[in-house]
Amino acid sequence: MRRKYGAPFWDLHRVDVQRALASRATQLGATLRLGSKVAHIDFEKPSVKLENGEEVEADLIVAADGLWSKCRENFLATMGKSDSPLPTGDLAYRIVLNLHEVEDQELRDWISKPSCQFWIGPGAHVVAYSLRDGEVFNLVLLVPDDLPEGVSRQPGSLPEMKSIFSAWDPILTRFLDCVSSVDKWKLMHRPELNTWISPKSNFAFIGDSAHPMLPYLAQGANSSIEDGAVLGNVLGAMSSREQLPSALRLYEKLRKKRGETIVKETFAQRHDFHMQDGPEQQKRDELMLSQLGRISSKFPSRWQCPEVQPWLYGYDALEETTAALRETPLSG
Ligand SMILES: Cc1cc2nc3c(=O)[nH]c(=O)nc-3n(C[C@H](O)[C@H](O)[C@H](O)COP(=O)(O)OP(=O)(O)OC[C@H]3O[C@@H](n4cnc5c(N)ncnc54)[C@H](O)[C@@H]3O)c2cc1C
The missing domain is CATH 3.30.9.60 (D-Amino Acid Oxidase; Chain A, domain 2)
Known part of the structure; x- marks a missing residue:
């Protein structure tokens, strides 16, 4: 992070992030439709039905509707399942x-x-x-x-x-x-999903709809943006519509395990941060005090610990997708 961006963290107001994303998406030709609440998804066509009754068809539906995801509810219903935020x-x-x-x-x-x-x-x-x-x-x-x-x-x-x-x-x-x-x-939070893509390869999850987490590593929005970057990169590598199933499989391979691992790390960070007073806490504090001011040392925080920090905070979505596409070109 320091090498690439010249700072260990870059903290942004979520309104500024949303404005930047909306402005770039519009520049690239996307049409943003506000107040268009999805009521139902037809996974056969595929299409989304809005609350106002309008139906919108597409080649691919991306579920990015957060923790209380309607898309997730519809997706699980096709398998006779349901889950709710815990x-x-x-x-x-x-x-x-x-x-x-x-x-x-x-x-x-x-x-x-x-x-x-x-x-x-x-x-x-x-x-x-x-x-x-x-x-x-x-x-x-x-x-x-x-x-x-x-x-x-x-x-x-x-x-x-x-x-x-x-x-x-x-x-x-x-x-x-x-x-x-x-x-x-x-x-x-929510339990892990078995898959992030539909059987017909016309629907995929990104962000909190797939992997909501504790905000203890500041990774919820970051990892959602990573999902979007990887999905965009694999879709951008397609040369025909027939490659969509293989593109989505690659997206899931690159993102699902990482997203779910970050979720687990957020709970592990809670354990390390929230220890009750006692021998375990004293050991943690001694270690922390002995390491203050150093960066490359074992620190009881994933924000600094070298075993976690490089893969968590030093991730490059473009680099990873490019390497994966080189290794396994899209088929179909
Ligand atoms: C206290 C707290 C602190 C946090 N701090 C950080 C941090 O420092 N760094 C970080 O990276 N993350 C942080 N997060 C996590 C971050 O807010 C989420 O991970 C992130 O917002 C997820 O993005 P998303 O786009 O997947 O979902 P959301 O941001 O929840 O967006 C979902 C969107 O879908 C829309 N929507 C919902 N239902 C429908 C529907 N039926 N039809 C149409 N649209 C619909 C919603 O209106 C919303 O615009 C924090 C979270 C909390 C609670």
Whole structure:
């Protein structure tokens, strides 16, 4: 990451990412239709039926409709199956602070000099980073889920939120004093799918609809974009429609295992970050303290650990697809 992009992280506001993707897609000739909710998929034609009754046919349908995927529901129904999002046991308080709203000079310095900060403790952790050239500060507080079953989002109580972190780093508690309102988001995941492509090779999953994860490695959107990049690259290599089945098989081969491995790593990261006080936590902290300031060392965080960081954060979708296509050219 450092070599290629000149920085260990690049933090973007999701609105900016969506605008950039929409603008590039439009430039490349895509038509974006807003407010077009998919109600049903016909996997034979294939076609999608919108909630307004309109039916849209295509050669390939890409399910990119997130955690609560309607496409997934329809896909599993063709096999007489169903699954639904499962609680992970954690929830997130999501906070965005604007520099102009913060008066405390020390906190203003934190916001305006971009960096990525973690605080970890028993059963919880916090991630904070600057966005938009140091004008905005994003804070995500990850704590045990106490939302009722079936409730995925609810306004949170500031005193309750602050009480969880009252004995933590004073810098963090001062940031929390700047917050005027907050929502609680239940963090959900889903079981692995047997396949990401339909039997007729006319439908494929990408993103959270296939592999929702805990946001503990900041990889949900990243890996969704990777899915899109690999799918785009294999489709771009096709020279005839007959090659679609082999293109989708290659896409699934390149992405499914990786996506599902990242999901598992996010749960492993929760274990390492959320340890209760005790011998295991003390060993982790000793190791962490002994490694501070070094990059190429065994660190109890997948963000720095050399066994995970290179494959997770040093991934190049174009390079991987090009090599795979060289090894196994599309058939059909
Ligand atoms: C607290 C938190 C922090 C996170 N932090 C990070 C991070 O730092 N880095 C990172 O990479 N990821 C992060 N993520 C994960 C990231 O938000 C998701 O992985 C990502 O948004 C998934 O993208 P997606 O396009 O697959 O799905 P989504 O972003 O959920 O998009 C799905 C789209 O489909 C649309 N849709 C849904 N149903 C229908 C329908 N029936 N018809 C038509 N359209 C429909 C929705 O309106 C939406 O626009 C975080 C998540 C959480 C909860």
